[in-house]
Amino acid sequence: MSDIKDAHHSASSAADVEVATSFPIHKGTSSDVDIAASYADQLTGENAYPEKEWTRLRWKLDLRLVPLLWFNVTLGAMDKVTTATAALYGFRADTGLTGNRYSWVGSAFYFGYLFWCLPSGSLLQRFPVAKLMFFVQILWGCILIGTGFANNFPTLIALRVLLGMLEAPIVPGNFLVLGMWYSRREQPLRLGLMYTGLSVCFTGPIGWGIGFLAGEHQWRAMFWITGGMTIVWACVVGLFLxxxxxxxxxxxxxxKAIVIDRLRADQTGVENKSFKKEQMIEAFLDPKTWLMFLFNIWISIPNGGLTNFAPLVIKGLGYTSQRSTLLTMPTGIMQTMSSYMCNGGVFLCAKYFPQKHCRTGWVMFGIVVGLIAAVFLYALPLNNYNGRLAALYMSYFYLGPYIVALGINTANTAGHTKKVTTNALVFIAYCVSNIIAPQFFKATQAPLYPLGMGAILASYVLSMITIAMYAAYCWWENRRRDAIDGQKDVRVHHDTDFRDLTDKQNIHFRYVW
Structure with a gap:
């Protein structure tokens, strides 16, 4: 571990000496300083601010940032599953998607996402986050419009890979923005509002509406409409984010100084544009990174399978194509309820029981609900239409645990290079899972897909085991730090505040679980 030392820190206490022994410190340079450092000590004495001033400012931030971040996520969720709605209107027949080719079109998106996860993390550190989002969203809107002109399997694969590459910086970028403006206690509520399943409230009505279009290739309009929406939204992001x-x-x-002061106690920093190789290496060697990596592989199996095949499963119950598009809408409502319930629960626990750790408890609660739904979906007979439809909707409860876990990962990672590296690895896991998942849904097993449902069941069990191991590691590490940190109850630490230190390098950092 590299040494870290604050050039402005003098006269160590006995506790500081002990800290330095376990967490060596080197003399910092300008590249070690967070961009927010110049604002860190502006609000002392007569410049101090009352809590009401922060409350008013937080409302101002919420009204600006949360809607922008929400539609960034919603647009991506909508655009990547346009093929699922198009499949109801002759998309597979027109483009020669015979056998399991449709599954590979679903997976191709995640091959592009997987390939570009680490490079996009580097781009997010090197370039301004909002401007990068604007640029890639313009390009991805053009790719969607181009997909509406595709006529064969190879072209579709190429376009879907490109779409995945362009979406790779969006969600990690959202998490970076969220971490720049809100403390760890405030993030879960905003995260729940940002990450919902309401994309179906757009794809459902659009899919239902194109059913009224004349002609034999209505599916093409799905891509043209969503592509146009994406280009318009890119301009909004460029202007307001x-x-x-x-x-x-x-x-x-x-x-600005108030926002930065609120982040100070978390020891996570705001942003640093200098790439630090040692932070990247630390991310790869951190046990937390790989436990979260495995968790995201397991928890994303339901997403990869259900988002691509839910409309076909519903149509297999005997509904028309147009009715099937509308009947997919409750899946998004269920995802949103799951997100609000789990993230709202985390927020309330942090507010009323600040000394208690409950995030992994809410993750397990959501997993149990999804697990029970998956059991019913696997066991109910095909002719039990209402029961299978209800079980299908409830199986979308996986979104809440997934989002809470993403928030845990963000809250427990400090050091800007380590943040972007860890985010990239987590989304690589997401991609791997979404590439694998559609392959469990064999065309010959439609519409029950027993292998796919079995994979979802197994993924929930493995998710619970992995998140329990993550919580145990964080609990142990916090106890170890409490034993050696002589300043654990001090809010301001001049030796570490806004020095772009990682969570491993900073003795004052505590993990949430």
């Missing part, structure tokens, strides 16, 4: 608090124009200098 700030790159970081320091550069934001919609807040005053004092408000």
């Amino acid at each position: 700030p790159d970081n608090p320091v550069k934001a124009k919609f807040v005053t200098e004092r408000q």
Whole structure:
């Protein structure tokens, strides 16, 4: 581990000496300093702010940032599953998707996402986050429009791979923005509002509407409409989403200092554009990274299978194509309820029981609900239409645990290079899972797909085991740090605040679980 030392820190206490023994410190340079460092000590003495001032500012931030981040996620969720709605209107026949080719079209998106996860993390560190989002969303809108002109399997595969590459920076970028503006206690509620399943409230009505179009190739309109929406939204992001608090124009200098002061106690920093090889290596050697990597492989199996095949499963119950598009809408409502319930539960626990750790408890609660639904979906007979439809909807409860776990990963990672590396690895796991999952849904097993349902059951069990191991590791590490940190109850630490240290390098950092 590299040494870290604050050039402004002098006269160590006995506790500081002990800390330095376990967490060596080197003399920092300008590249070690977070961009927010210049705002860190502006609000002392007569410049201190009351809690009401922060509350008013938080509302201002929420009204600007949460809708932008929400539609970023919703748009991506909508665009990547346009093929599922198109499949109800002759998409497979027109493009020669015989056998399991449709499954590979679903997986191709995640091959592109997988390939570009680490490079996109590097781009997010090197370039302004909001401007990068604007650029890639313009391109991905063009790719969607081009998909509406595709006529064969190879072209579709190429376009879906490109779409996955372009979407790779979006969700990790959202998490970076969220971490720049909100403390760890405030993030879960915003995360739940940001990450919902409401994309079906767009794909459902659009899919239902194109059923009224004349002609034999209605599916093409699905891609043209969603592509046009994406290009328009890119312009909105470019105009209204700030790159970081320091550069934001919609807040005053004092408000910037308040935001940064609220983040100080978390020891996570805001942003640093200098790539640090040692932080990347630490991310690869951290046990937490690989436990979260495995968890995201397991928990994303239901997503990869259900998002591509749910409309076909519903149609297999005897509904028309148009009715099937509308009947997919409750799946998004269930995902949203799961997100609100689990993330809202985490927020309330943090507010009323601040000394208690409950995040992994809410993850397990959501997994249990999804597990029970998957059991019914696997066991109910095909002619039990209402029961199977209800079980299908409830099986979408996986989204809440998934989002809470993403929030845990963000809250437990410090050091900007380590953040982007860890985010990239987590989304690589997401891609691997979504590539694998559609392959469990064999065309010959439609519409029951027993192998696919069995894979979902197994994934829930493995998810519970993995998140329990993650919580145990964080609990053990916090106890170890409490035993050697002589300043564990101090809010301001001049030796570590805004020095772009990783969670491993910073003795004052505590994990949430």
